[in-house]
Amino acid sequence: MDLFNYPKTLGLLIFVVVFTYLSWRTFIEKFKHEKLFDFTFLYLFFGFLTERTLFIVTNWIDVNNLQWSFVSFVNTLPISLLNFDLFSGFSLIYFFIGAIFGISLYNLINTIQKVEYNSLDRITRLAILCLLPLVLLSMVFTFLNTGKSGAEFDISLYIPNLVRLFEFVLLLAIFNFFNNFWLAKSGLYTSISVLFITIGEIILDYLDPSYVPNFFGIINYHQIIGVLSIILSINLLLTSIATLQEQEIRKKLKPLKPSMNKGFAISFANRRRVSNPINIKIKNLTSNKRKYRDSINRP
Numbered sequence: 244m245d246l247f248n249y250p251k252t253l254g255l256l257i258f259v260v261v262f263t264y265l266s267w268r269t270f271i272e273k274f275k276h277e278k279l280f281d282f283t284f285l286y287l288f289f290g291f292l293t294e295r296t297l298f299i300v301t302n303w304i305d306v307n308n309l310q311w312s313f314v315s316f317v318n319t320l321p322i323s324l325l326n327f328d329l330f331s332g333f334s335l336i337y338f339f340i341g342a343i344f345g346i347s348l349y350n351l352i353n354t355i356q357k358v359e360y361n362s363l364d365r366i367t368r369l370a371i372l373c374l375l376p377l378v379l380l381s382m383v384f385t386f387l388n389t390g391k392s393g394a395e396f397d398i399s400l401y402i403p404n405l406v407r408l409f410e411f412v413l414l415l416a417i418f419n420f421f422n423n424f425w426l427a428k429s430g431l432y433t434s435i436s437v438l439f440i441t442i443g444e445i446i447l448d449y450l451d452p453s454y455v456p457n458f459f460g461i462i463n464y465h466q467i468i469g470v471l472s473i474i475l476s477i478n479l480l481l482t483s484i485a486t487l488q489e490q491e492i493r494k495k496l497k498p499l500k501p502s503m504n505k506g507f508a509i510s511f512a513n514r515r516r517v518s519n520p521i522n523i524k525i526k527n528l529t530s531n532k533r534k535y536r537d538s539i540n541r542p
Contacts, residue, residue: 250384251327254377259287262373269365274356282358285345286366293341294334295324301464302330334465335374335407336444336472339437342370343475360430360483367433368418371411378407403447410443430483438476445469 266283274282299306312319318329327333346366350357358366382404389396414436418425425432445466448454457463 249326249328250380251333251377252325254374254380255327255333257376257380258373261376262287262369265369265373266366269369270362273362278353278356281353282346282349282366285349286342286370287345289345289348290338290342293344294337297337297468298331298334299324301468305330331465333377334444336441336465336469339370339440340468340472340475343433343437343479360433360486361426364418364425364429364432367436368415371414371436375408375411378404378411382408399452402450406443406447410440414439428483428487430479430486434476434480434483438473438480441469441472441476 263283267279270279306320306323309318309320309323311321316322323329343363346358346363382401385400385404389400418432448463448466455463458467
């Protein structure tokens with residue numbers, strides 16, 4: 244097997260290992276071991292599951308032409324589904340859609356210690372950082388393959404990876420230089436990052452010489468799902484802004500002073516849940532009077 248033909252697959256293997264390690268180091272002081280494992284696993288699992296599922300959908304004709312075999316592992320199913328260099332390759336758009344869904348699912352089924360927006364921003368930053376080897380490996384392997392084949396240097400082959408490298412470095416720099424801002428505005432970084440990466444991937448599709456539109460002559464399957472990713476990122480952006488506004492409103496509200504009769508109100512309103520001595524004495528006195536009256540009236 245020629246490893247030069249699988250730069251994305253090797254890069255994603257490095258991504259999984261490095262992301263798991265850095266996630267553990269980053270969140271071990273905040274989350275319990277089992278909780279940390281849960282959301283890290285769901286983030287990666289649903290990210291890759293969604294990416295491979297949409298990969299099959301958007302490349303159905305090519306995938307359907309592959310033969311099934313459990314002996315040969317070259318361009319056969321099901322092992323080819325683990326080859327991220329096959330056909331259209333790995334999609335950042337698909338991955339981030341699934342990864343955010345995995346975190347949402349974790350928060351849905353977990354009632355204690357949810358992943359909040361500030362933690363989600365740090366997870367997104369870790370994912371972008373750990374995806375850098377994928378881009379670098381793709382560039383290095385492209386250079387080695389060009390030299391191996393004796394072809395002339397062609398800058399167009401490096402444009403997609405150069406654009407992604409610029410995006411990742413810019414997003415990481417923005418996070419580090421304005422760290423306090425992102426901590427105060429939790430959720431904005433993730434939504435802006437996903438929006439920025441999605442728009443970049445859509446533009447790269449148009450720059451691809453082999454680009455073939457599938458709908459109305461202007462858009463393909465990958466870009467349609469990219470539009471859904473943009474909607475998701477905008478929804479996340481508006482949700483985080485609404486949450487921040489609600490927090491600011493709560494800070495500006497004057498704290499309510501305790502009422503003098505609040506204790507009695509709680510006592511009588513929650514007699515079945517609160518064992519108030521006064522209620523118990525009144526109840527016992529009433530019960531004893533009823534028993535005494537019944538004993539007198541009984542013949």
